[in-house]
Amino acid sequence: MRRLLCTTLLFSAGLAHAEVPRVATDIAPVHSLVSMVMQGAGSPDLIIPPGASPHSYAMRPTEARNLAQADLVVWVGPSLTAWLEGPLDSLAQDAQRLTLQDADGIRLLTNRSGVAFEAHDHGDEAGHEDHDGHDDHEGHEDHEGHDHSGDDHGDEKDHADHEGTDAHEGHDHAAGALDPHMWLDPKNAIVWLDQIAAMLSQQDPENATLYSGNAEKAQARLTDLQADLQAELAPLAGQKFIVFHDAYHYFEARFGVEASASISLSDGAAPSAARLTEVRDVVEDTQAACVFTEPQFNAGLIEALQDGAPLKSASLDPIGAQLAPGVEMYPSLLRDLSGAFTACLAN
Secondary structure (H helix, E strand, O other): OHHHHHHHHHHHHHHHHHOOOOEEEOOHHHHHHHHHHHOOOOOOEEOOOOOOOOOOOOOOHHHHHHHHOOOEEEEOOOOOOHHHHHHHHHHOOOOEEEEHHHOOOOOOEEOOOOOEOOOOOOOOEOOOOOOOOOOOOOOOOOOOOOOOOOHHHHHHHHHOOOOOOOOHHHOOOOOOOEOOOHHHOHHHHHHHHHHHHHHHHHHOHHHHHHHHHHHHHHHHHHHHHHHHHHHHHHHHOOOOEEEEEOOOHHHHHHHOOOOOEEEEOOOOOOOOHHHHHHHHHHHHHHOOOEEEEOOOOOOHHHHHHOEOEOOEEEEOOOOOOOOOOOOOHHHHHHHHHHHHHHHHHOO
């Protein structure tokens, strides 16, 4: 009798586990957000491992199998991983998709044009925020009713990149194209958490209360984290710095720290000699205090930008390649970015 009872309980537990949707996610920050919502019920699969380029990746058999078995796919969208559209159509045609770049209520920005950026100019927004109808970050109000198609950059044509338009590895870096690094704005993540919970609840009504409760807790945590980072970064407003490539616009815009230029047009493209000359001019003109590198950065480029006075440097990583995937990954990513800014820019 006891053995029968145990078997029945195990069978019931197996049925309950099977009812939890299989979820596939594209990059580690998105995987972290979905993990927050699914905590206590299950965990999502990660298609693109930490350290791999999201712009171009050949899935391993296990990752292709996870995608094929998914009931729900949560991904940033084709602006980041255009290559993934084919596998989604062929392997996961029956899965529901949550395309985060299409979510209502998020802030979308377009790529900045030219070597030098216009500080505090967010006329390049591709959409408007927020889900509560306003932006609580002073100095970056929404421009509702304004055409955010990138027309504010018409006066920057004389500063066009010498490399020309680049769709490097599937990600369009042309001025005016959608900037895909939207997860670096925590307010976007807060909006996404609700939508992730809603999609999971639709597929798994029995755990709807768990999903919505987890989403609320995660939103409260990210709201508190945003306030902490705002206080940490506020003294750095106005400091001049250079980034390796233009991947941090969402973070800069949210927290009021604005890059003056980017060394490279994209994360995988070496800058031309002409571009380096322009960046060096920006460093001299703005008296930039810091150059932010990335894991694949050529250290010799710092020397090429120095004109007498040495430049401080720190490393930024928009994807969190060195962080373990899971619930803590996304908050850690934002904290690491803030810490790098503080270490390099604080007097």
